[in-house]
Amino acid sequence: MTRILRGAVALAGAVALSLGAVATGGAAQPTEDDIKIGLLLPESKTTRYEKFDRPYIEEKIKELAPNAQIDYYNAAESPTTQQQQVNTALAKGDQVLILDAVDAKSIQSSVEKAADAGVKVVAYDRLAQGPVDSYVSYDNRKVGELQGRALLEALGDKAQDGQIVMHNGSPTDPNAAEFKAGAHSVLDGKVKIGKEYDTPNWDPNNANQQMSGAISALGKDNIVGVYSANDGLAAGIATALKAAGINVPLTGQDAQLDAIQRILLGTQTITIEKPYKPEADIAATMAVDLAQGKELPANLTPTTVTSGSGDKVPSTLLTPVVVHKNNIKDTVVKDGLYTVNEICTPTYAAACEEAGLK
Template sequence: MHVTPHFGRRRSAVIGAVAVGALALAACSSGSSDSAAASSGGGSKGKPIVALLLPENATARYEARDKPTFEKQLAKSCPQCRLRYYNAAGDAGKQLSQAESALADGASVLVIDPVDSKAAGAVVASARQQKAKVMSYDRVIYNAGVDYGVKFDNVQQGAVGMQSLLDKLKKDGKTSGNIVMMNGDPVDSGAKPEKQGAHSVIDKSSFKVAAEYDTKGWSAANAQNQMQQAITKLGASHIDGVYAGNDGMATGVVAALKSAGVKPMPPVTGLDTQLDAIQNMVAGDLYESTYLPVETEAQIGAKAAAALATGKKPSGALLNGTIDDGAHQVPAYLLKSVAVTMANMKQVLVDSGYLTVDQICTAAYQKACVTAGLTK
């Protein structure tokens, strides 16, 4: 993450023994922050506590977008609620310890974006013992039967990125060619369906997956190494396009292509519409980045958490489908993603207020912005 990205998307595995051990700890140092939706003190009788547990802070979206949007919406939807915020910094054991700390503080709702989707099941079991509700946020918690989930349709977002890539190649006059696929970390529950979605597009096309990698940690450095392997295997002139599961990996892909002196650059796709990725798009190094309306996800998540905190079930506008966690069908809201290229960047990102022209067109990108028509 991923998103990671991605997004924003960095995940690390943890074995069952670590999960059990973490839940047994009294988390004296949880890395949490406490923000009030009401002015009274935390833990006051009759003041529901909602705990938001996000997975990492290496990807900009979590601290810059998810947390503040969730916090603002919760204050609006449940003025009497208090928010306890935790970030696990990519450490699955730490997240389990943070969840235990939140429950010890009296949280009645846990909203969890899991670092490890399997290990997080231990959190749900612990919450059940205290009659606390659990929501999965942005990713699935496997085999746990949580009360509600909100996330992006990962199959759809994988299909969006791949379709955008193939459409570009066809527009350029190619009817076949070699595609390199840079998929996300299999530990992340979103990686497999995203990969499935991308394959659902390319597998029925005339294009070929000539090299494919699962990228540990959604890491730019790992993606760069893998892209170098693909260039060695296929030859630079035989790579027609690259699908990358998030913007960070796309950055690594572009670095490898440039290092190998590949000209012209084949189209490369990403996901998360991070600022640096959009700047790379303006500069001509990145063709596409899939936009995830994270603010909408956070708003829906906060509204659902408010409902659960006040003894209700999320329904109506907060419910449009289910999530299969491997053992249960979890009531959920699934969001759609949008492919962003230079053709619709201004409309989707700038006109919506997601980014400003000033943010994109810093000194290093002024000339490219003029060429792209963003500035004069």
């Protein structure tokens, strides 16, 4: 009798759930208790991913959906590892992937596999190929333009006195191609480019070797400036320049702490700040909305970009900021990336005082 009663209660519950689904026009929307989001970042050599991107994204997801499950993966610069991690995330039942691709092209098959499984993909910072559902990044061509202009301004009349060396970053990163295009749009015809390199995996050691080779080939007195697509490369380049006794204008990107300190010392000219929190917050909001089955609102995807595979992707492109010696306090300090104490260690105390950082 008890078994019969339990069966009747269970049947009544099932009917009620079915009627509830019909009343709402289909299956019940997932609650925050049901949300599972996979966060796939490309590497940890660049300090931003573990120090800023991951904690900011996780914090925002938990703010919007306190009980959401977040599965974190770091591919350690390996496209193969990242493909395996996507498979793991799908097997775990993640409904949305926030994906910063190691290799935008090779990850396409994984993006297609996710789409076939009904899993949404938010492309983060780099636009992966394939049927991505949304994308958030900075205007990467604009980044290259800002870097190029800053280099020209720093060169001044010396622009025609010698040659520059260009380090464009990883050929598997679609952002690198945009940085390069933006920089060339400003630099071409204004300076002579003596050597130009791609640097696989954004490896600072490779950039160091490339710069050393350029110095040997061109002659140290003939190099008037260096375009570096990011701060990691700039670190390796700056070491090679110092070893050769050269101090010329040098660009960067990502506002890494060591880059800010090089700017204070005068061994790097500028970096590009792409504040991580706005980008992370938008990615997290997109992911939570998609996990809950919502349509992304227009203010979250105000533009559309076309991926390398030809897919039109609803997107947000944020505006980058140039950081130089005179605006450190109004940029990276004000935005909470670093405190003055973090920047102004004893080695940099005198440079900080000169720059008005107190």
